[in-house]
Every structure is written in C-alpha cells, then in structure tokens.
Amino acid sequence: MNARVFKPEAYLIEQQPYYEPISSEIELFEAAYHNQLPLLLKGPTGCGKTRFMEHMAWRLQRPLITVSCHDDLTASDLVGRFLVSGGDTVWVDGPLARAVRHGGICYLDEIVEARKDTTVVIHPLADDRRVLPIEKLGEILVSPAEFCLAMSYNPGYQSVLKDLKQSTRQRFVALEFDYPSPNLEAKIIGNETQIDAAVADKLVKFAHMTRHLKGNGLEEGASTRLLVHAAKLIVSGVNPNLACRSAIAQALTDDSEMLLAINELSVSLF
C-alpha cells in the first residue's frame, strides 16, 4: 500500500496519455519545439493544459518536469542549491537545471503566481542564448537542442499585480486553450468514466449553462475536469443532482443564491 517512488530518469511518460486536440496545438507545439522556441499555454483552469503537456512529452519522448509556481518559489528552488552532506556542501540541481542538463521539458504551471526572480531566471533560457547561468557554481549551462521550456497561465486571473512583464512575454510562442466543443467534451467524459453518452451530453449542457454565468456571479464556469468528477460520482451510484451539486456547483462558488440557481439548472436537466 506504500507510495511508489521514482527518480528523475523516470520522468519519462511511458504510456500515451489520452488527449483530444481542439485545434492545431500539436503542430504548433512541434514547430516551436524544433525551432527551439519556448512555449506559453494560455487558458482557463481544468481545460486540459497539463494533460496536453503530458501528451506532448510522450510524443517527443522527453522527460517532463512540472513545477507548480507560487509566491514563495525562489530562484534557488528552480536552479538548485548547496546542501550539507558529511560536513561538505554538495550542489543539488533544481528542477529547471535538471531539465536543462537532461534535455527534458520543464513546465512551469501558473507562472504568474511566481515571484519576479523566478520569472527573470528563465530569461537567458528563453531567448536565443538558451543558457542557464548558475551563479552559485560560476557555471553556465548551455541547453541541448532537446530542452524545451513551457509555461502556463490563465489570462482570466491576470491582474495589475500578477502580470507577465513584456520582457518575459516577448520571448514565448503562445498556444491558446479553451473548453472543447460539446461533442468532443462528451467524448472525453465518456472516455474517462464509461458513463452513458446521454448523461455525458447532459453534463456538457450543464457546463455550458454555468459558463454563461461567468462574469455574472461566477468567477469561472465548470471545467471539463469537474464534469469528469460528477460523472465518476454518478457512475458510483450518487444521485445526478447531488453529484452536480457536490462536484460542480459547490466547487464553483460559496454564494447561496448562485448555488440555488445552479441547482435549479441541474434539476431542469436530470
């Protein structure tokens, strides 16, 4: 029952992750990758950006190192630091340096959450120099052609305080993501949960209703991920309205009036 531990050499994705392309994002990623240009994935939460990265890492057969960015992620957390071992200080690569050294893909999830020093540390990697200076070692790592830098952000959250500087933005090729088309989304839900096609269609309809409420009381609409959650609960025998309420409505908002309204939407469908 113990957790499985794997080491960096095992950051390779072995089995093809299920991914349904919504546009030409796969071709665009490959063109940028082969031109050694860094990538910026834009789109709302839960629409498949992380899954897409896993799919591309599998396609290109490169190890994928994902870093969830946050306010307290320091440049050292990315590049590496010295640790004391047996009385001596030993250098330990951070995830970014590891990705550069092994020609992997480094994916910085929600980059706008990072502190400015994290964002700046990738600048020399994200232009045609493609180098990572490790000041503390007095070294410069030169990326192999296989290394790829990618990052994601959700433009919907962009605020004055949490914005990408132009000197950062203007180094990346951007890929736009959005929710899949209704048919595709129902297909994805079915594939992930083996739920009835009819119920999957209703869930997608329900999702669209919530997405129309974005900006009218909801910060975001239901993501594909939430539909999968609800479908799983329904397959396990939970009443569809309770499943929609627990897995979708309550995940979207705490406002009691909005919750009532959204529940009425689900009752109208199930």
Place this chain on the structure above:
Amino acid sequence: MNARVFKPEAYLIEQQPYYEPISSEIELFEAAYHNQLPLLLKGPTGCGKTRFMEHMAWRLQRPLITVSCHDDLTASDLVGRFLVSGGDTVWVDGPLARAVRHGGICYLDEIVEARKDTTVVIHPLADDRRVLPIEKLGEILVSPAEFCLAMSYNPGYQSVLKDLKQSTRQRFVALEFDYPSPNLEAKIIGNETQIDAAVADKLVKFAHMTRHLKGNGLEEGASTRLLVHAAKLIVSGVNPNLACRSAIAQALTDDSEMLLAINELSVSLF
C-alpha cells in the same frame, strides 16, 4: 501524569468516534474516496467537521493526519525538509508526504488560512495525476489508491484576501456541513455530557436564538461545541445562566450590549 506520546503508525483511530450524520455526507465521502477524488468540507466552526473526519478515518481504517493551516505554514512544513544529524543531512517527511507514503488521509483544516504555496503544493495530488513531487529529493511520490486528501474551510470567513483560487477549488468534491437539526443536536449534547434532556433542549433553543443574530451583531452563532461546554459546566454544578454566559455568550462576542441581550435570552429560558 505525563503526556502519552504516539508515533505515526499510531495515527489510526482505534475506537469508533461518536458521529451523527446530518445528511448523506458519509455516502458521498465514500463515493469520492473510492473514485480517488479529493474532498472539501465546507461549514461553520464547531459543527463537527473534525469529528466527521475522525469518524471516516475509523470507518475506512486509514491513519488520519490533521494539519491546522495558518499564515506561516510553508510548503516544506507539509512536504518535508532536511535535518542535520551526526553531521549529515537527513530527510524527514512532512505530514503530507507521510500520508501519501502510508496511504493515509491528510486533512488540511482551514485551508484558506494557508499561504498560497501550501495551496499550490497540493495541486498535483488533487488532480488525476495524484503525485507529490518532492523537489528537494528530486523524487515524485505516486499516491497509492488508499491515500485521500481532504480539506475544510468556513465560507462565512471568505474574504477577497483569503479565497480559494478557482484552480484549487475546481479539483475537489465538496461536502456541505451545518448545525444538526434540533432533535439531533439535543441528542448529541446528551450523549456527550449525560445532561437532562430538558436542559439539552433549552440549550438548543438558546443556540438557535444566537444563530438568528448572525449578521445582526454576531459574527457567528453558538456552535454545537459551545452547547456541549455549557452542558458540562451545568452538570458540574454551575448555574445555567452563568454557564451560558461563560461558555457561550462570552465566547461569541465582546460587545457589552450584545452580551446583555444574549444574557436576557438565557434568563428567559433558565
């Protein structure tokens, strides 16, 4: 007279914790648990969320590791850190890594109090990857099926500064908690304190009076926990009005006019 010390292997709850379900929360928890979906418990303070988690941990026979979140809880506090021992640095798992490694339940109490990096560190555990990257070890822990992530928060406290990001919310199945129905609440008080049923009923009535004052001078009404406190004092021989004042009214507010008003309510009952 010394405190009893127990080790992680003893995080198992051995005796069934007393818990009265208020709705279908037990079934919903089990459905989410068996689908390996993370859980979010919403509800006011003192209504039994922590007790519910202890009950479920006992039901599922999994160790329960509870973390009270706060502003200064770092990602390292959750994941682990290196400590120096005998001149060497030794890795010590944090509570989250321990729960993942042993297939336990990790319960993050009052998650909105946590810093953003704590919230972000659980993202890869809270989607279908179910992994915990330990950057400092260069390892990725893959959760066993038995691992469960749960967190609580009180929507009543939600402010602009302390809100869950959509990219966090949209990973969890939510369970709603509220105060029990009058009969059930009186039964709980009686069970915990062996107080007279008539006095328990009066305490519940008193609680409802204070709950109606929520938003009209009180931030919160009296929780079930406070009723149990007052009942214990009464059983020990404290005058019911003094018990209500000390254990309930003074715990709710410092405002002298509100205190007078609440005391009049208790005097009208006892």
Place this chain on the structure above:
Amino acid sequence: MNARVFKPEAYLIEQQPYYEPISSEIELFEAAYHNQLPLLLKGPTGCGKTRFMEHMAWRLQRPLITVSCHDDLTASDLVGRFLVSGGDTVWVDGPLARAVRHGGICYLDEIVEARKDTTVVIHPLADDRRVLPIEKLGEILVSPAEFCLAMSYNPGYQSVLKDLKQSTRQRFVALEFDYPSPNLEAKIIGNETQIDAAVADKLVKFAHMTRHLKGNGLEEGASTRLLVHAAKLIVSGVNPNLACRSAIAQALTDDSEMLLAINELSVSLF
C-alpha cells in the same frame, strides 16, 4: 547579589499568592478545569489576571508556565525546536509542549498579540481531542487530565487586525475580570503596601475619576497596579501629588491637557 535561576520542575508556586476574588471566578475556573475545558480570561490591564492565574496554579498545585505573546512568537517558540549539540540535533520542548508533557498550566498572556500560527497551533489542544501534534517529531502528545490551557486578552484593545477568530474563541470558557469594588481595592492596596487606609481610599477615589475619563481622552483608566505603585512611593516619602503624577497620570497619557486635568483631580483629593 546574583539572580536566582530555577528550572521547569520549579514552576510550581510554593507560597499562596495573595488574591481577593471579585466574583465566582475561582469556582468557574475549577469547574472548567475539571471538565478539561480551556479558559479565556478577559479584562483590562493591571486588574489582576496574572495574579489570579498564579493563585489558581497554587490552588491546583500545578506548575504554571506563562508566555507573553507578541508578533514574533512563532509556533516553534511554543512547541519546540531542534538545537545542535555535539554535532547532533537535539529536540528541545517549547513551553507549551513542556506544560502538556508535565500536566501543567500553560497561560498565554495577551493572545491577540500572537501571530495566527500561534493561535492555530493550540486548536487541537483546545477541543475535545486535547492533543498537541509535534510535526517536526512526527509525534502527537496526548494531554493528561491535569493539563490546562488558559489565555488572556483585553477586549478594549480588540481591533479588526487583532481579533480572535471565531474558530479560536468558540473553544474556550470565558472568565470576565474587572477592577475590584472600592472597598476591596482599598483593602488590596493596604495589603500590598501597608499604607494608611485613608490614603488608600483616596487613591481608589482618584482611580475612579480616571476610569470615568476612559473614552474621553484616556485610552484606559488607572489600574489597581498603578494605585499600588503610587502607594509605595507615598510610603517611601514622596509627596502624594507627585506620586500620583509620576506613578499614575504619566503612566496613563502623554497629552499635556489631560495631564493637567488629572493633576487637578489629585490636588482636589490630597
């Protein structure tokens, strides 16, 4: 002439501290203590809360460990930390863990001054679990029945920034403190300083005059402690008006007009 050093085992109060009860606070404390409920002492500065705690610790024959809370008190300061000794790291209990381990009384003075993580760390100790998780040891301390948690705060200082959260408040039985009645206060002053009863009465009158100015130019009125200070100076031969000015008026305010007004009050009495 050197300071006397004493060790934790000596935190027991050996001689009965002088304390005059103002209401049923002793009985209420004992009822809560025997029901293993934590205590919150509310009241203005200098009215005897600390002395009361020393009295109760003596009554119950438990060691008393007092912690003055402040902005920089960390959870580690309370719970404990690792120190390096002879090359190894050794765990050293903080005052809270020490109190739990030895079944003592831990008194957190001015709790609202503490950082949020200090307040949160006591949550599992302050509900019916009565445990102190020591994350850094991977241990859970279970309190013996003798352990008692108490904390104080002055509702007069309560501000939006420095307030107790409902999830903290709703765990404690509250005891209200205020200045003693005139007769009792004069008796206390006499007992502490052997001053003339007539002068003690005048000091109490003077104190009441300043207490009426609370909210009208004074943040607080004179506490019993300040009356004792003035009485000591008078017994040492200082002119009563100068004693009132130095020990009371100047301790209350820096405002030159208020100082004039308060001095006129003392001149009218002495």
Place this chain on the structure above:
Amino acid sequence: MNARVFKPEAYLIEQQPYYEPISSEIELFEAAYHNQLPLLLKGPTGCGKTRFMEHMAWRLQRPLITVSCHDDLTASDLVGRFLVSGGDTVWVDGPLARAVRHGGICYLDEIVEARKDTTVVIHPLADDRRVLPIEKLGEILVSPAEFCLAMSYNPGYQSVLKDLKQSTRQRFVALEFDYPSPNLEAKIIGNETQIDAAVADKLVKFAHMTRHLKGNGLEEGASTRLLVHAAKLIVSGVNPNLACRSAIAQALTDDSEMLLAINELSVSLF
C-alpha cells in the same frame, strides 16, 4: 591609538558624571528604585536623559547597560541566544539577561522604536513578579533587589504606529524631562566647554528662539547638546554665526527658508 575594550564587569561608571538636576528627578528615581519599580524617562532628544542615567548608575554604584532600541531589535537580542563554538551550542546572555543576572541597571533607549516583541519581553520584569523567563533555556531568572529596568521615550514623536501599549505603560513610574532653565543651561554649557558666560547666555537665548519655532516649521527646537556643540566650535575659533549655522540650524532642518530665518536670529545675537 587603538580603541579600549572593556567587559561587562566594567559597566560600572567610575567617575561622577556631571549632572545638574532640574527638579526632584533624583529623589523620585531613588524612591522607585528602592521599591523595585521600573522607570520611564520622558522628554525631548538631547535634554540629558542618558547623562541622568549615567549619573544615577554612578550614585547607586550599579553597572549600567544601555540598549538603543530600533525596528530590528529582536527579543533574542535582549535575552540571549545560542552560538556554536567547538561544535557545541553555547548560550550567550543578551544585555537584559546580563543586567538581571548581575543586578545592574538596564536602560532601553527610545523604547517606542522597538518591535512589539521586545516590549513584551520586559513585561514579567516590569511587574511585581520581576522575573525574566528564558524560554530557550527553560529557565526563569528572578531579579535580585538591585536590578533596575528603565526606558526612555520622546512623547513628541509618539504616533499611532509607535505608541506604548497601556499594558506596557501601566507598569512604569514616569519621570518627566525638559530643557533646563536658562541659567542652568548656560551653566551646563560653560561647564562642558569653558566658553565665556556671555556667549553661553547668547546661545541659550538662541536656543529659546528655535524652541518657539517648534510646530511652526521645526520638528524640534535646539537641544542643550547642540548648544554644547556650537560652543565647542566657537572655542576652537569658528565664527559664532557659522558655528550656529553648522552645529544648530543645519542640524534642525533642511528647509532653506527656515535656515534663512534661523540664521537671521543668530546674526541678531552675535
């Protein structure tokens, strides 16, 4: 030409520091000292508070340990900390613990500049307990009768952010300081610099002119210290107007119009 180093045992003031009392401050200090009450010195900068403390330390033949308070002074800076030496951690007393241990006088200069934790750490020393808990050692230092706690602040600077809390103020006996009377101030200047009595009188007149400007363009008037500076420059042959400008006017303000006005005042005198 090297600096002289002296150790704590040498904190005793050997030669009588020159001090001219302005009121009954010496008697009041002694009464408070013998009643073991802590002292608060209030008054503007440069009016002799530090010199007074040196004088009292000499009178009472106690070592004087002065700490200039500031925003970054931690509780550990006052109480002490562990240092590593030869692989072990060794405890080193801070100035406050040193003063308690050796029965000295600890003088906290400009206490309102200190962080809240510094202020709080002195609470148990500043009431009738007169103890200094050293949490990190698990020890409590009990002050000998000879120990004295004193602190200074300038009420003129008092702001909302930098104010003494009532729970701190209401522990101290306050001594008020102000500039000496004209005759006394001229005597002091003459004593410190051997300047002509006539010039000393003019300097005092000049000082009074600037003190009338307080609140009308000047934050503070010229202190006695500045008069001594100007007198020293004049004795060294500097032109009196240039001396007043450099040692007094420029020390008071940067405002060019105020500087002009103050220079005209000095020209009218010299």
Place this chain on the structure above:
Amino acid sequence: MNARVFKPEAYLIEQQPYYEPISSEIELFEAAYHNQLPLLLKGPTGCGKTRFMEHMAWRLQRPLITVSCHDDLTASDLVGRFLVSGGDTVWVDGPLARAVRHGGICYLDEIVEARKDTTVVIHPLADDRRVLPIEKLGEILVSPAEFCLAMSYNPGYQSVLKDLKQSTRQRFVALEFDYPSPNLEAKIIGNETQIDAAVADKLVKFAHMTRHLKGNGLEEGASTRLLVHAAKLIVSGVNPNLACRSAIAQALTDDSEMLLAINELSVSLF
C-alpha cells in the same frame, strides 16, 4: 544530449555575434570603455541590447558576465558569500567580483528590477574610484583598466517605485536603443531565419502597425525578436496568420478585442 557546462574562464565570446549597428553606439561604447566610464543601455525589450553586449564583448575580447536583475537579487549575490566546505567557510566570488577580478564586462540586465542594495553596491565601481569594497572580507578590489560595468533598462517601464536614483544615474554614460529601420530590420530577420525577403518585409510592416498601437491598448509593440519567432514558424510550414497570432499577437496582449484587431492587421498583409 546533455547540456554543455562551461567555467568562468570560458565567458569569452568566441565567435562574432551577428549585430547590425543602428547608430554610432559602437564608437560611443568604445570611447566610454577606454575612458573607464560605466555604461547604461536604454531601450525597449527585444531590440538587441543583449546581442549588442555580446558583440562588444567579442570586439573587446573581454569575458562577458550577464546578471538578470530581480527583486530578490541581494548584494551578496553580486559580490560573493562564504560557503561551508569541509567544516571551514570558503569565500566564493559573486559575478560582479569575478568580473572585477578578471577584468571582464559585467552586464546588469534590467537594473531597475534590482533591490536598492544591489544598485548601491555598484556606486564605488561606477565613479572614478572604480573599487569594489568586499565588506565581508575587509578587502577593497581595485578594478583593472579592462573592467567594464554596463547595465540596461527600459524607460517605458519606469514607474515611481522602480526608478533609478539620481545618485545612480549620474554615474553612467547612456546609449539609446530602438527598433532598427525597416530595411535593416528585414535584413536582420532574413539573416536569422533565411525567410523570403517579401515575407520579411510584410512582418516588418506588421510590426510597425503594432508599434503604433503602443499606448493605445498595447503596452509595447512587437520587438524584432518576435518577428524572428514568427519567421521561424513560417519557415517551418506554419500558416503566416497563425504564426503572427501565436508568436506575435498573443505575446503582446491577452485582451480579446486587441487580439481581434491585431489579427485583422495580419490578415490584411498575408
């Protein structure tokens, strides 16, 4: 496939970096360099400042040490620090000290992002003293004639909070950079990507359209770097409009209306 590592001695640029001068910036740099005056490069992102520095380092045959500045870059990061090795502390030069010691060029990229202490640490290097005090060693490094200090910033980003102090600015000779003339820019794109001259011309036209939108909804116009990105994607077979959208429009803005407008501009060209 592993990254190439090189050491400080290899900071020399071996091959001539392609650079098209836009004015007399090369002569001006050389005049300042030979007079040992520090240099400030002003200009928008992506217009070639970094490439210019590489070109000058190659011309002058000096090692080039580039530091990307950010909020968390400390003075120690630039000057150096002690590291523990084999039980002893060993001094390790930072990039600035390394550049001074070896007579290299230290280039501080985006200096306004740095903390004030970083900016101040260069003051003694940036006036005629040309020294770097290393306080922690008690040493002063005197720059050899070959050492050169350069820094860049983008005046467009200048805000009240992130401004260069006059005491910093007034130490540097400034070089102005801007986008190249249309012909030159097309030549650069062709040289970097081997794209058709006609398409390169269209890309430059497109860039000018976006540059006219600066201040009218765009923070910045498309840089030369973005044109090179789009050209690379086009050469790889990506549709020119998709290439302009992904590599240029999406890199400039997230605003959906601006994106529509910019896309119409590209459609009008391709």
Place this chain on the structure above:
Amino acid sequence: MNARVFKPEAYLIEQQPYYEPISSEIELFEAAYHNQLPLLLKGPTGCGKTRFMEHMAWRLQRPLITVSCHDDLTASDLVGRFLVSGGDTVWVDGPLARAVRHGGICYLDEIVEARKDTTVVIHPLADDRRVLPIEKLGEILVSPAEFCLAMSYNPGYQSVLKDLKQSTRQRFVALEFDYPSPNLEAKIIGNETQIDAAVADKLVKFAHMTRHLKGNGLEEGASTRLLVHAAKLIVSGVNPNLACRSAIAQALTDDSEMLLAINELSVSLF
C-alpha cells in the same frame, strides 16, 4: 590584468586627492574633528562630497572606510558578526568597528537610505560617550580621539519615509555642499580631463542651464561629475553634442520632451 586587492591597514589615502574647496568646509571639518564631533555632509549628488572625504582623510592621515548605505544594510553589517571557521565561530569586525578600533574615519554615504537600526547603532558613537557597544561580544569599544564619524545625505531626496530622526540629526555638525562656482568648476573639469578651457566653460554653461530646470521637469541638474564624463568623451573624439546627450542629458532624464529641450540647449552652445 587582475584586480589589486588591499587590506584594511591600507585604507590610508597615499596620494593627495585633488580637491578645490568651495567655502570654509576644510576648517569647519578640522574644528569638529578636533572637538570629536561627528559630521554630516549635505548636498546634491556628484558635487564632490566623496572626494572631499578622501581629501580630508589624506590631510588627517587617517584610514577612510566608506560604506554605501541601503535598505538591507543591517546593524551587523556595520558592527560585525560571527563566522564559522574550523568548526568554531570567529568574530569578524564590520567596517564601523574596524574604524573605531583603528582610529579611522568611517564615512556612511547616503545615510537616509539605511534602515533605522543602522542609524540607531551609531547613536552612542555620535554623542559625548563615543562608544560602540558590541552586544554580541558583550563588549563596549571606546573610540580613540582619532576616530571620526561622518555621513552624507542629499536633502533634495528627503521624504517622509526617508528622513533623519531628530534624535539622530541633533548629534552632528553639518557641512553644506553645492556645485562649485563657474570658474572653479571649469578649472576642475580642466584638471580632470585636460580639455580646452573654452570647451570646459561651455560645459559649465550647459550645466547651469540644466540646473535651472530642476523642479521644472528635472529631478536634478547636471553634476560636476557628468561634466567630467562629457569632457572625457569629447577629448576621445566624440562629437560634443553627442557627448552632452549621452553623458549628461540621458543621465538626467528619460522624458523625450525634456531630452529634446536639453539637446537644443547643447546645440545652442556647441
């Protein structure tokens, strides 16, 4: 080509630094120095304050230790700290302690940039006690007569946040600095660069034009230092208008209209 390293004993200025006095600042400095009074140098950037200090250090034959102040300069950076060496902690003096110990001149450049704790640490050195308490050693350093404390600041930058406290100001004798008279300034430029006297005169005229713009679009006018920069470029063959633009106008401002206006001024002269 390597940098020259020199040790503290070599902080003596060996050759007379070129300095043209603008008023009686040399005499005033010497009078203050011999009376052991600390000095405050006020004046705009680039007008020669640092050069004056080097000149005085040479005149008095005392080592000069300069510290550029900034937000992150701690009291420990000035006073000293413990470093680990061979397993033991060794005390290392900071620049201030070094200056006191060796009777040198400590010059704190731009003192208002320093944190409050830096400013406070110099208080006991800057009054008649002339001592530096080293709390961490439990030592007090008594300054020898030769020690001198000096600091500079630019009143033009003075803001509410960055102001000297009265308790700091009122310890120093102030010296006022300003730009030299036209003839003197031309002489200085000629002496530093060997430029034609006629061109030097024009540069001074140009500087005066920019100084009249102070407060009308410019934060500061051109300092003498900038004139020397421009002169050096002109001597190296750079066109005078380009030299004025690069070395002066661009160093003063980024505002394009101001730049145009200033360039017209230079074109009118050269």
